Amino acid sequence: MADCNDTIEQLYAYLDRFLDDELRLEIDEHLRVCPDCQGRLEFEHTLKITIRERSREEPVGEELRQRLLDCFEIDLPDE
């Protein structure tokens, strides 16, 4: 069975659902009985979501929007 060290080592791969079934089940089993590791996993998940929410998009201003639309209007010769 996986212990805390194994779980911490595999935390990111587990979070990203990138573990093979066998290892994932072992970590699942450990998480069920280890509140510390549950807390670690939850924190890494929350951090990932927070960072995503804060930097996923940047508003496209009207000027850039128009610039993009304009550039499709220019017929360029084929490269």
Add this chain to the structure above:
Amino acid sequence: MADRTRFAEDAMPYASQLLGTAMRMTRNRSDAEDLVQETMLKAFRAYDSFEPGTNLRAWLFRILTNTYINGYNAKKARPHESELGDLENLYLYRHLPQLANKIDGSSAEDEVLALFTDDEVKAALEHLPEQFLLPVLLADIQDFSYQEIADMLDVPIGTVMSRIHRGRKALQKSLVDFARDRGLITSHG
């Protein structure tokens, strides 16, 4: 040449995501806007070769990534991986109790993370070493799979995985450094 109206309708909804990522790549708005424009123009000109029904968003980000790699290296150099020193697991997590003390001991993680400003989060991303930056942006900010990122960057999937993992640890180290600079964290370790 692809139909302009159709391309604009299909691709323009992704412009704000492309710009968000381009800002982290180039670290300034003017270059980021140029990068997005060049990406959109390349995509428009190649749109006839895009297979309908496949992932347009992934296709656009692939063009963005390649355009960046081939000509938009950030003007200010990023730190080299070797400058980061040891990268530890759970680096930020271990500093949570100290941070929680700053907000009356509330241990709610999202409240603790709210101590970091948007600018600090963005700066922590922007200061990632070049080889970690793209995998982290594509995985954690834009939610692409390891396989999609491996295809975009043309590197093995195991390499993508280790760069994402090391990049996350480096990002946590930056956040802890920012917190230390502001006196939110006083002890070392």
